[in-house]
Amino acid sequence: MNADPRLPEIQSVASFLRDCLPFGELPEDTRRDTARRIQITYLRKGEQIRASSAAYALRIVRSGAVEIRSEDRQLLDRLGEGESFNIHGLDLGSEGVVAETIEDTLLYQLPRPAYEALRAQFRDFDRHFHSQRNRRLRRAARYRPDTNLLTEPLANLVTRDPLALPPQTHLQEAARAMSERRVSSLLVKDGEQLLGIVTDRDLRSRALARGLPVHTPIRDIMTRDPKRIELDASVFDAVLAMTREGIHHLPVQEGGRVVGIITSSDLMLARENDPVYLVQHLSRQQDTESLAAITASLPSLMVQAVRGGMRAHQLSRVLTAISDAATCRLIELATEKLGPAPVPFCWLGFGSQGRGEQLIGADQDNGLLIDNRATTNDMDWFHRLATFVCDGLNACGYPYCNGKVMATTERWRQPLGEWRRTVDDWTHAPTPEAVMRVSIFFDLRSIYGDAHLCDQLQQHMLARTRRDTIFQAALAANVLEQTPPLGIFRRFLVERNGEHRDEFDVKKRGVLPIVDLARIHALAHGLPAVNTRERLQQLVDARILTIGDGRNLQDAYDTIQQIRVENQCRQVTAGHHASNYLNPDELPDLERKHLKDAFTVVHDAQEAMRSHFRQGL
Template identity: 30%
Template structure:
């Protein structure tokens, strides 16, 4: 008589749609399905008793749900690959099984240390949270979730009470089979030891790339597949300081190059004035040029590069281009003048292995057209924006140049509308959200600079210097295809009442027109009127100091809620030193005021990720966006708020969310694993927003942030749930850190 609990086909169908087992080969899946059993437990059945039950199998919820309850110790049962694992409070953990493969056992111990946990059966609570032993609901798990993995891996007892909350069917995997699977299949071991498995995140990104595949042309992929080193066609040409402009021009013509590197002459061969000599320049070519090493030593790349040096031929101090020489002719300069009078310094360089996208982005950000390329610390050539443009028809650089060369405000309006259509190609080409938002920021910053500079040309110079501040997503450099304005104005302090009155009149007109033109360029007005055109957000330096000091020293819940985006501010145009000074004061005040930090943390906890206790999505129930998820407010905001409050608490000035998380992790303010998972989860949520908006643009719709989960693939839905679970863990971290366990 056959065993009714053995239903290989039912188990196989379930495993094929459940991570991480869906990633296994067909042979392994068939073997595993034959070892599984099907079990049914009615409502209220106690599966595990905390501290007593020693699980003999892994329980996978096939249909129904289970509830986990317990005191602080229950957190340990929220195993990786499922839900919230203990990050701050280590809880009591039994010894790791000695028969688990040594490298896996070491991974488990390392994860525990990263999370602040103790290894061994006598671990104690050492985190900042409340160690109350009162039982509480810690999690509810629905279809596809599992219980028992931690106890099986560690060879110990259950750390939570587990009970069915409705009639529930399980697929169970025997302990011996599960441990063998963990040892044999890396995809399984990684899943149950990591909270947000990298492999699945990568695969989910790839799946979204395929969805956009039909929208992209093949030539576009070069931006990410090709390296800047691939564009180098010849070795660089350099001349010594003191070379005349006439000689530099002759050198360019003779060698057929559009730029020359300028170096200090240490071999006493500098030409004087207009004296023509063949030794005025050094051609590093032919047998004298080592293609693998280049000719310049000491080259480095550090967010824009440093002065480069040549041990033999002197330090590289700058670069001069053919456009610089044309400028000299137009200004009727003396052709015998030394070339360094025209050079651009310092030289900007990038490693040959960096993708062309990075090179393009850096040239756009710095508004330059030549970029030195290094390999093994030595310059191997110089590439231009044109080199990148000729390889692609639909190029961001072409639009960038159009914006740069535009002479009228009205001419900028249609160009702003084209930014989304150009940048969306990056989504179609497979770029991740971090790279895409960087490019959007470059375009938006350039558009802001052009609008304000052209407006000043129309209105005349301001009575006093000022700085245009960017806030919110603009301040964080995280704008998508749907964005609005969040800005303010910092004006230099003045005691003269006449100048102050003139400044007040000038900036009232200036800011209103600026906001109007930005709106015409595609940057919608802020519905909450948090813009520089609002007199409330247009103040002198002293006024802003008083404003931020008030928010920090006398925090009120509603005020903190409304002012939180101001703590993402950065300089957008004008006197950046005004913003620098304001940041120094803000960081000093915020880091010293825990009451203010608690208010920010409480604000962070207001917006719960849209994930139910049953690990199902919580969608909008009515209105225009019924049955959708708001990926901005409910999906991304918990990450943004967490990074902000932690950065202010720890004195970190970064405003970008991923940069904040990285800085917090690097400085040891949050566990390494938590920081990594938070960055991956946030970027995934951001990317899903961008892919959704690209599809809307293609359909001619207005882009928004509301995604219907029914349109997502199974992998995308599962990865999104895991991302939301990370957001839940971030909020739990804040609860523990600020002792905010309420009910």
């Protein structure tokens, strides 16, 4: 009890405010004073508050729920317990904003003088109400304490001033220089121009093993025109490049000029036990069982990586690289068993694998693109390949696709010519239902084999989708069907019963709408990117989306994916399977708020698209 009975501590109100944004960050005694200024009202369901008639005050929902709608009845926001609004502030940009109680609601009002005094005195408090929704969202997406080394710039680990010798240098001389400098590689340079690279291994296998004389010039054993990496790339990029190419040394360039070198041991020293190394590990396994034994550890690795600060978009790249590696290894194992492929082919990844956005628990979506010269007999070989690989993937924790989008299905295992006809069929007379079934096809990427085949198919596809407005409209209609669950903060938009009661599917309702939006715009404008972030970037670069819209969508995408990943980590930690279902009540306040902001961005973008593609509908 407070010492002064005339200024009592109102415990129940003060402790409620402590859990509300942004009151929680106010000093204790300020919050206590604020509690004494509150006025409490109770509104029945369906009552309205308008700036024109209501007193100027900050209103905090104590219990119940309130919807904010624009003059033309568009839903702007939905507020639950602990969330607050200032109807006059909302009304500034657009006249006629109305707040309506959608349940019986107990409302705390902070009158204007007290509200404005707080905003004047506390910057964060002011910013919370001042900043636009999008800005709040952007901060959430961008700002995270980042302890993960993988995201660090490469620059910190690069060896500057690497050993460089001219191409005519003799082998022995080169070996001596390398020993003196205690390095495992040297760059072969003609003046400023990088010609090649020579490593310890090259000296062994290309020189000593072949018995080359010691005065042979290093030009004869160097690897010509080696792969390079930019100085401003991240450690992650470097690791990925090395594991993909199976190399250990990467010249580092800045503005086209080689400034250093990075080696796998530099990276290893900096970081061990990382999921990225699984990629390499996978490619050494000799059968499906040992592959599956490795992929079984993915959920716990995900938890580790996310705890280490890895962001969702990095994690999905790593997980995609891992499933790519598993696929490639399975194809190699199949080829060892079935004999070499009779004609060139390309293994295609669709959907999240195609986009490089896979997470734990993704099912497999794949297909086979085969050279036109294949005979009926050859096609039989590919059927057996598909069966081996798809069974293997299933064993590795990438379950069979419900929609049968798999290389084992005849329609998804065709020579290039047939594929083109199939694409023509899909785009020519599209039904919404058919469009939905095949939409993931348009996110295709070559996983293994002859990437040129994939390019040809993609070019054909883009040429078709780009000019066909009827197809675009069908795709748009399909996209607009799945709207974000904007009401999730209350009970109504979650599942009402069944296994996922009180939850919603954050992938289906949150991630896919953005993926769909990016895809349809990319297809309509013939952009080749398939990764959602890259698509959004290309759309901005091509001035199809404004910078603001593009960024907002990307932030929304990152935010939702991040919350989805963290939710999966919680599920795995609790001993459950990772799923895409999420109970919004279990989210911390701030995440709930960010998720809502993100959904609002998606909603707005969908509305914009509705009018854009309307002519074809």
